[in-house]
Amino acid sequence: MVKIFKSLMILLMFFSCSLFNVQKHTVLNLTIKTYDNFSNEYISTIENDLLFLDEVKLNDFATVITSNISIVDIDENNCSSLQVACVFPDRSKIIFIRPSFFKLNQTERLGTLLHEVAHIKLRNFDHVPCVSPLITNTECDEHADLAFGLELQFYKALDSVRPNTQTKRCIEKTKIRINNLVL
Numbered sequence: 007m008v009k010i011f012k013s014l015m016i017l018l019m020f021f022s023c024s025l026f027n028v029q030k031h032t033v034l035n036l037t038i039k040t041y042d043n044f045s046n047e048y049i050s051t052i053e054n055d056l057l058f059l060d061e062v063k064l065n066d067f068a069t070v071i072t073s074n075i076s077i078v079d080i081d082e083n084n085c086s087s088l089q090v091a092c093v094f095p096d097r098s099k100i101i102f103i104r105p106s107f108f109k110l111n112q113t114e115r116l117g118t119l120l121h122e123v124a125h126i127k128l129r130n131f132d133h134v135p136c137v138s139p140l141i142t143n144t145e146c147d148e149h150a151d152l153a154f155g156l157e158l159q160f161y162k163a164l165d166s167v168r169p170n171t172q173t174k175r176c177i178e179k180t181k182i183r184i185n186n187l188v189l
């Protein structure tokens with residue numbers, strides 16, 4: 007009897023660990039759901055990224071993020087394996103993030119968040135084929151008022167207050183994702 011009870015307890019512990027290990031934290035009005043051992047690292051990274059926007063006085067970009075999404079869902083089964091983050095038309099206010107997102111640098115992470123948020127804000131979830139000969143097999147936007155446009159706007163704003171080569175590289179990489187960019 008004791009043995010059965012013990013096995014049951016072990017089974018119960020196993021299930022409670024695997025199924026219910028969803029942590030919810032509220033950071034600057036965002037609920038962050040995480041499912042694995044790096045939860046605290048993920049949460050503090052997002053928190054620091056948003057606080058950085060405050061530090062460099064780019065709060066408007068933080069507001070765009072926090073006013074258009076309420077849940078950040080972090081899980082390795084999110085999105086496709088090639089994506090670091092994604093959003094869906096029928097899951098508005100939720101941004102899905104894969105752990106690979108945290109391998110990006112801070113500038114790229116913020117740019118990516120803003121890109122995804124723009125999809126939700128503008129209710130536009132599509133991209134078009136790129137026209138630049140510099141890139142192949144990837145997706146672009148037709149004009150600068152879409153997701154890549156907001157991303158570019160952020161990199162430019164950041165570069166004007168904290169110029170560095172990393173941000174300049176992001177600017178160049180994002181410019182070619184906008185087919186009809188008016189310079």
Ligand SMILES: [Zn+2]
Pocket residue numbers: 121122125133153
């Ligand atoms: Zn996109």
